[in-house]
Amino acid sequence: MSEFTNVAEIFGSNVFNDAVMQERLPKKVYKELKKTIEEGKELDLATADVIAHEMKEWAIEKGATHYTHWFQPLTGVTAEKHDSFISAPDKNGKVLMSFSGKELIKGEPDASSFPSGGLRATFEARGYTAWDCTSPAFVRQDAAGATLCIPTAFCSYTGEALDQKTPLLRSMEAINTEALRLLRLFGNTTSRRVTPSVGPEQEYFLVDKAKYLQRKDLIYTGRTLFGAMPPKGQELDDHYFGNIRQRIAAFMKEVNEELWKLGVTAKTQHNEVAPAQHELAPIYAECNVAVDHNQIVMKTLKMVACRHGLQCLLHEKPFAGVNGSGKHNNWSITTDDGINLLDPGTTPHENIQFLLVLACILKAVDTHVDLLRESAADVGNDHRLGANEAPPAIISVFLGEQLEDVVEQLISTGEATHSLKGGKLETGVKTLPDLTKDATDRNRTSPFAFTGNKFEFRMVGSKDSIAAPNIVLNTIVAEAFAEASDVLEKAEDFDLAVHDLIKKYLTEHQRIVFNGNGYSDAWVEEAERRGLPNIKSMVDAIPALTTDKAIGLFEKFHVFTKAELESRAEIQYETYAKAINIEAKAMIDIASKQIIPAVIKYTKSLADTVNSVTAAGAEASVQSELLAETSGLLSDTKVALQKLMDLDKKSEEVPEGTELAHYFHEEIVPAMAELRAPVDALEMIVDKEMWPMPSYGDLMFEV
Ligand code: ADP
Ligand code: MG
Structure with a gap:
């Protein structure tokens, strides 16, 4: 029997959350901080000093020896530099x-080694991390001991965002402002803040660590x-929601406990479609x-896997031939007094707002x-988007x-008079309770699905940060709200104007x-007729970042400047080229x-067998055939390998940026597939x- 876990007791125990702050901070300081959090007021240094002191005392009680500004540069993962609390x-x-207030609110890591996409030359190495007090600090316990982690935003000396956090916070401001404007028009005078809510479902694979270490x-x-492919893949659908094996169950238990301590509300876990x-x-x-x-979830999955002799694969497509992994980004917009703007109620046709x-x-x-x-484009996701399962x-x-x-109804007659009802679900079994049925069935194939009271954006890659998709969602919806308010604020007859606008x-x-x-070929044709774009690869998606339309949008809402967008596009091209280059080199190796x-x-052992069998006077036709087939494939392998090596060498002469990324996409990726084919046959x-x-088979079925 596993030991008893008191969830209520451990939940948030390593988080410097509101309850802790209220308990430990002097009343005046607590109020100041709340003002900063809720109204975006600037924090003065004296107040910051008091908070820093209390935060340090609390962290030390949790065993912390170090603190770090924890930030999200444009590498897709988090970054941190640890300093111990000791003074001379x-x-x-x-x-x-x-630990001083200054150390809490501002850090100065050497920014020169993080991607900046030309925003900052290496000699201008200054970058600043600034405390994001809207996301609570926490103490992380791992092999390094305990570390106080302070969520921060990361900017250049000239104030440009070098991270995911800064534009995300800016986009939240934009949607807050524009949603409130719209709500006021509908007579709402009480809501004070509107925030996007997000629930990301995270898919991952687990393989045995010892086997992983044998796969370069x-x-x-x-x-x-x-x-x-092994003889068995996912065709029986027996893994999805299947029984969770004990080794995996023990892993999940520990993941949950670690996450709960950090205040992460780990809620649902299950086996997915692919084995492992x-x-x-x-x-x-x-x-x-x-x-x-x-x-934190991604990092925790990796860390706990190691403790269990497992390796967690977050890549979007670790194995060809079975499903890849993604993240479903569930998104809605909620007011501080609990109104979900995406809640249709039971009679949506009457719900004008x-x-x-x-x-x-x-x-x-x-x-x-x-x-x-574009926001869902990353190198690994190219294998998923457009492939069958995604x-x-x-x-x-x-x-x-x-x-x-x-x-x-609205489009055809301008009037909606009724809403379809869900009705009762009849199972035909007397002993089962009557269930009320949702008015709508689920759809698993749509990339952007309305699911009751939220939208589910299902394209995001499993390894990628969810910042970019949410920055885009927040900003584009803010723009639509703003444009609607522009019209409605001028309207003489509000009801009529809303009706017409809808x-x-x-x-x-x-x-x-x-x-x-959405998985059918017919849809691909239909979408083309409708003029919807079918952007199949990351390199083809990137230009969306720097169109006049995008620059206009993001500059209007102060989410990105033109320079920031251009830098992001450059980083994306660079990342793509580098990642494929590593893959090509690994393949060659x-x-x-x-x-x-x-x-x-x-082949030598086959040839030896052919010789000795023939010498013994028997026929070795099977062995000879195998030898011929193997030698043929071996020679195909050698030819394909040489081609890949030559192309990879040639990449050194291709100019960096857009051109190099396209070179890797159009020349190297197909050459990699050509090398893979004979090897898999062998x-x-x-x-x-x-x-x-x-x-x-060893990797997916023997975990
Ligand atoms: P599914 O059946 O789609 O796999 P899950 O239960 O795995 O659903 O995940 C649904 C996710 O959506 C959860 O993270 C959940 O908290 C989140 N969610 C539920 N309601 C909302 C909402 N109003 N806004 C944003 N996310 C939501
Ligand atoms: Mg789910």
Whole structure:
């Protein structure tokens, strides 16, 4: 029996949260801080000093020896530089533990080694981290001991954002301002703040650590570059929601406990579709907290896996042939007094405010599909988007029967008179209770689905930060709200104007609504007819960041400057080229040093067998055939390897940036596929004992 976990007791025990602050900070200081958090007031240094002192005392009680500004540069992962609390020894040689307000609110890491996309030359190495007091500090316990982590934003000397956090906070401001403006028009005078809520579902794979260590491709690139499918894949659907094996259950238990201590509301866990694939979902939180928490979740999954002799793979496509991993970004907008603007109620046709919000969101998504697509682009996600299991690379919105019906009534007659009802669910079994049925069935194939009282953006990659998609969502919806308010504030007859605006938006942007099967070929053709873009790769998605439309949007709401957008595009191109270069080099290394030598050994043993069998006077036709087939594939491998090596060498002459990224996408990626094909065929033939690494079967079924 495992030991008893008192969830209520451990939850948030390592977080410097509101309760702790209220308990430990002098009343006046606490009030000042709350003002800063709630109204964005600046914090004075004297107050910061008191908070820093209390935070340090609290952290030391939790065993902390160090503190770090914890930030999210444009690498997709978090960054931290640890400083211990010790100050210079006094004359008796004793050290004191100190932490000042200045150290709390401002850090100065050397920014020169983080991607800046030309925003900052290396000689201008200054970068600043600034405390984001809206996301609570926490103490993380790991092999390094305990560390006080202070969530921060990261900016350059000239104030440009070098991270994910700064634009995210700016986009939250934008949607807050514009949503409040709209609410006031509807007569709401009480709500004081509007915040996007986000609940990201995180998918991941777990493999055995010892086997992982025998796969150089996994070690260097996070995914398998070679690997033949085992006899069994996911065709039986027996893993999804299946029984969780004990080794995995023990892992999940510890992950939950670690997350709960850090105040992360780990809620749902289950096996996913592919063998060895799982999911974890927290309860939704305010957008910036959700972004931080998702980073903590990814880090915790990795850390706890190690303790259990496992390796957690967060890559979007660790294995070809079975499902990849993504993150479903559930998004809604809520007021401080608890109104969810995306809640249609039971009779959506009567809920005019909801219908306007919905129409605005459809308009926003349709107008900026390219930006949303870009926000989900990362190198690994290229394997998923457009492949069979994932939402296709075309963005459309699923509304469900009930809302689609209301929308159609509005477009055709200008009037919506009724809403479809869910009714009773009849199971035909007397002993089962009557269940009320949702008015709409689920749709699993839509990249952007309305699911009751939130939208679920399902394109995001499993490894990627969820900051970018939420920055885009917040900003494009803020823009649509602003444009609606511009019209409505001038209207003489408000009711009539709202009515007309809803009809106008729905009519103009109806093409983005699609309730059918997003995985079908028919949809690809239909989407093309509708003029919806089908952006299949990251390199083709990046230009969306720097169009006049994007610059206009982000500058208007002070989320990104033109320079920041250009730098982000540059970083994306750079990241793409670097990642594929690493994959190509890893492939070359593995093929030359592991696979070809192993196959040569195998052909030698086959040749020896042919010789000795023939010498003994028997026929060796099977062995000879195998030898011929293996040698043929070996020679194909050598040819493909040489081609990849030549192309990779040539990449050194291609100018960096857009051109190099395209070179890797159009020349190197196909050459990698050409090398993989004969190697995977060889894996099916060569004696398992001689194959130099664990197979897909070993990795996925023997965890
Ligand atoms: P699914 O059945 O889609 O897999 P899950 O329970 O795995 O659902 O995840 C749903 C996620 O959506 C959870 O993180 C949940 O907290 C979040 N969520 C629920 N309601 C809202 C809302 N109003 N706004 C944002 N996120 C929400
Ligand atoms: Mg789920």
